[in-house]
Amino acid sequence: MKEVKVSIFGFGTVGRALVEIVSENPEVVGVKIKVESITDRSGTVWGDFDPLEVKEVKENAGRISALGDYEVYSFKPKELIEEVKPDILVDVSSWDGAFSMYEVALKERVSVVTSNKPPIAEHYDKLRELAEESKAGVYFESTVMAGTPIIGLLRENLLGENIEEILAVLNASTTFILTRMESGKSFEEAFEEAKSLGVLEEDPSKDIDGIDAFYKAKILHWVAYGEPPEKTERVGIREVEDAKNVRLVARVSKGEISVKPRKLEENSPLLVSGVYNAAIIRTNNLGELVLKGKGGGGRVTASGVFTDIVKAALKFPSPR
Numbered sequence: 084m085k086e087v088k089v090s091i092f093g094f095g096t097v098g099r100a101l102v103e104i105v106s107e108n109p110e111v112v113g114v115k116i117k118v119e120s121i122t123d124r125s126g127t128v129w130g131d132f133d134p135l136e137v138k139e140v141k142e143n144a145g146r147i148s149a150l151g152d153y154e155v156y157s158f159k160p161k162e163l164i165e166e167v168k169p170d171i172l173v174d175v176s177s178w179d180g181a182f183s184m185y186e187v188a189l190k191e192r193v194s195v196v197t198s199n200k201p202p203i204a205e206h207y208d209k210l211r212e213l214a215e216e217s218k219a220g221v222y223f224e225s226t227v228m229a230g231t232p233i234i235g236l237l238r239e240n241l242l243g244e245n246i247e248e249i250l251a252v253l254n255a256s257t258t259f260i261l262t263r264m265e266s267g268k269s270f271e272e273a274f275e276e277a278k279s280l281g282v283l284e285e286d287p288s289k290d291i292d293g294i295d296a297f298y299k300a301k302i303l304h305w306v307a308y309g310e311p312p313e314k315t316e317r318v319g320i321r322e323v324e325d326a327k328n329v330r331l332v333a334r335v336s337k338g339e340i341s342v343k344p345r346k347l348e349e350n351s352p353l354l355v356s357g358v359y360n361a362a363i364i365r366t367n368n369l370g371e372l373v374l375k376g377k378g379g380g381g382r383v384t385a386s387g388v389f390t391d392i393v394k395a396a397l398k399f400p401s402p403r
């Protein structure tokens with residue numbers, strides 16, 4: 084049995100779902116996962132503690148520092164890596180600037196698992212370089228379509244294919260809002276309802292204005308082509324009036340990404356609802372592949388993070 088110590092950074096919907104899943108299934112394919120530390124904005128708990136107890140305190144008191152019988156440390160992100168020395172850093176925070184923490188981790192040969200999009204979308208090439216130098220890995224399945232495995236598909240199974248085009252609905256919040264508008268709700272009413280889903284970003288304008296979907300499209304472009312797009316377009320859903328069969332669609336092809344509302348054909352695989360995402364991947368040998376699955380929610384996202392922890396523990400190769 085190979086034990087790996089993980090430091091969980093961020094303890095919101097996804098972080099708390101992750102400790103649930105790890106507690107249910109701590110040993111997977113010869114890997115034993117030990118939650119070594121948990122961090123939120125109020126501090127870090129580290130060492131011998133019960134993650135489910137920390138989850139309960141967070142849910143009741145709103146912050147880890149309310150823990151009574153454990154020491155809570157005030158580590159800066161750099162200190163967290165240097166003091167705790169985890170095998171794997173798991174970022175399930177909404178900190179856009181988390182790249183600086185990943186850089187420290189990788190230089191210390193600590194692998195990074197993340198569901199946090201901006202650091203991957205904006206620093207992919209540097210992260211790939213650091214990972215190659217340090218022989219640590221960077222795993223980010225849940226940054227796109229949550230636990231629905233589009234990243235593994237592109238990064239591993241389709242390594243030999245030329246990716247000609249990806250058309251995808253990648254944001255669950257706007258799908259939910261658009262489908263509620265289709266059934267007669269106003270944008271404002273639908274937006275209020277979306278808040279109870281647990282998938283809106285901490286800053287919901289990231290969803291509404293297409294920024295979240297744009298980050299995801301950029302990540303797909305990096306994985307598919309190994310370079311950033313030259314031509315980009317991003318339009319959100321604020322101006323949508325007739326929501327019938329409209330979804331926020333990302334299009335990715337070599338050198339180009341666009342995110343904008345599109346009216347879809349009745350039989351389109353992209354006409355998803357609820358928290359579902361879908362992607363049509365067209366390649367040179369396979370033609371069209373369709374992948375559909377939930378794109379948000381605590382356990383749905385934590386599922387991809389959990390699998391990535393096991394991959395990181397087994398040092399899965401990540402050639403791109």
Ligand SMILES: NC(=O)c1ccc[n+]([C@@H]2O[C@H](COP(=O)([O-])OP(=O)(O)OC[C@H]3O[C@@H](n4cnc5c(N)ncnc54)[C@H](O)[C@@H]3O)[C@@H](O)[C@H]2O)c1
Nearest residue numbers: 093094095096097123124175176177178198199379380384
């Ligand atoms: N919820 C989903 O369905 C989903 C799906 C895919 C990806 N994601 C991504 O996963 C991440 C977590 O999502 P979530 O739904 O749990 O969000 P959340 O808002 O519920 O939790 C985010 C947590 O990060 C913490 N945080 C933010 N900045 C921090 C900092 N500088 N230091 C310490 N803690 C910090 C917040 O306090 C909060 O506890 C986000 O990046 C999100 O975009 C979420």
Ligand SMILES: N[C@@H](CCO)C(=O)O
Nearest residue numbers: 254255256282284379
């Ligand atoms: N806010 C995102 C969460 C999943 O990344 C969405 O609505 O899809």
Ligand code: NA
Nearest residue numbers: 224227229231
């Ligand atoms: Na995914």
